[in-house]
Amino acid sequence: MLIYVTGAAGFIGSHLVDRLLSLGHRVIGADNLVRGTLDNLQAAFKNENFRFFDLDLTDRASVETILHPVFAAEEKVDTVWHLAANSDIAAGVADPNIDLRDTFMTTFETIALARKFGMHNLAFASTSAVYGESPERLVETLGPLLPISAYGAMKLAGEAIISAAVESFLKQAWIFRFPNVVGSRGTHGVIRDLIDKLLVNRDELEVLGDGEQKKPYLHVADLVDAMIFIWQTAKERRSLYNIGPEDDGAKVSFIAKSIVEASKTNAKLRYTGGDRGWVGDVPRFSYSVEKLAGLGWRPNGGSEAAVRRAIDELIAERGLV
Numbered sequence: 625m626l627i628y629v630t631g632a633a634g635f636i637g638s639h640l641v642d643r644l645l646s647l648g649h650r651v652i653g654a655d656n657l658v659r660g661t662l663d664n665l666q667a668a669f670k671n672e673n674f675r676f677f678d679l680d681l682t683d684r685a686s687v688e689t690i691l692h693p694v695f696a697a698e699e700k701v702d703t704v705w706h707l708a709a710n711s712d713i714a715a716g717v718a719d720p721n722i723d724l725r726d727t728f729m730t731t732f733e734t735i736a737l738a739r740k741f742g743m744h745n746l747a748f749a750s751t752s753a754v755y756g757e758s759p760e761r762l763v764e765t766l767g768p769l770l771p772i773s774a775y776g777a778m779k780l781a782g783e784a785i786i787s788a789a790v791e792s793f794l795k796q797a798w799i800f801r802f803p804n805v806v807g808s809r810g811t812h813g814v815i816r817d818l819i820d821k822l823l824v825n826r827d828e829l830e831v832l833g834d835g836e837q838k839k840p841y842l843h844v845a846d847l848v849d850a851m852i853f854i855w856q857t858a859k860e861r862r863s864l865y866n867i868g869p870e871d872d873g874a875k876v877s878f879i880a881k882s883i884v885e886a887s888k889t890n891a892k893l894r895y896t897g898g899d900r901g902w903v904g905d906v907p908r909f910s911y912s913v914e915k916l917a918g919l920g921w922r923p924n925g926g927s928e929a930a931v932r933r934a935i936d937e938l939i940a941e942r943g944l945v
């Protein structure tokens with residue numbers, strides 16, 4: 625099949641591209657490289673079934689001009705995997721224009737592109753952030769949803785516009801609500817942040833919040849497995865699934881201590897205090913993955929195992945040895 629992946633050079637997008645190629649699909653990737661890197665696509669570039677375009681997805685004229693001849697010369701794209709977004713939640717709290725553009729408008733424009741070029745299936749990387757700070761267990765049927773970040777709000781709007789597109793021209797849409805995803809090529813997130821701080825100062829490690837924030841973590845290899853499984857298995861025209869581990873998560877203090885231990889730096893931990901790392905951060909949540917288990921997919925391990933694996937991968941990748 626021919627697949628179009630946006631955000632292809634990013635953390636999750638590049639792992640997805642590798643997996644789709646390994647399954648024998650042909651992949652067209654797009655990314656404007658604001659956060660993603662060509663380095664992440666090293667393996668993909670060795671595969672003749674992969675093509676990449678450096679594109680700002682919000683620039684409709686350029687996207688259409690560049691991709692029109694590509695799509696015109698090819699068989700029809702079977703599925704669009706839309707992963708491009710702003711992944712810096714705090715930046716979007718400070719300036720919501722960032723999420724309007726990179727989280728929502730990339731989605732709106734990708735749907736417009738799909739409509740124009742007759743692509744009828746769309747898979748979307750949504751997020752647990754759409755639930756906001758709900759005291760209830762986060763289950764797909766929960767509502768009303770009141771996000772606490774511009775990022776969560778724009779992802780929720782993205783889900784809504786995709787749902788509307790199913791009514792007008794899409795045959796099927798898969799909406800995945802990711803938890804915190806960790807692993808090699810991570811472009812952001814607590815593990816990468818703490819490792820990068822240690823690269824600058826090996827004696828003291830500043831940790832945002834009081835360390836008690838506790839969230840579900842999933843390794844990117846498991847996440848990609850789950851996405852592909854849902855894509856191949858779920859039959860509803862609008863499939864909506866939380867993806868995550870089956871536990872309630874790992875604490876930030878566990879992550880910080882594990883990084884110090886794995887890096888053998890002996891750095892002293894200094895917590896900045898407060899119950900959350902930054903404005904817009906949801907400090908704790910309990911995630912329901914029963915619907916996904918009912919479909920037949922379960923993760924390989926829990927949050928702490930995913931975190932440990934990602935720490936080892938990122939310490940090696942970032943050169944903290």
Ligand SMILES: NC(=O)c1ccc[n+]([C@@H]2O[C@H](COP(=O)([O-])OP(=O)(O)OC[C@H]3O[C@@H](n4cnc5c(N)ncnc54)[C@H](O)[C@@H]3O)[C@@H](O)[C@H]2O)c1
Pocket residue numbers: 630631632633634635636637654655656657658659660661679680681682706707708709710711725726730749750751752801802803804805806811813
């Ligand atoms: N990593 C997580 O924990 C997590 C959790 C929930 C949801 N998600 C979602 O998964 C998807 C992938 O996230 P990620 O962690 O790989 O982040 P990432 O930042 O590594 O990847 C996103 C990619 O989108 C690209 N991009 C941003 N704006 C663009 C634009 N205007 N035009 C073209 N490309 C653009 C960036 O360059 C980047 O490569 C995102 O939609 C994100 O919101 C991630």
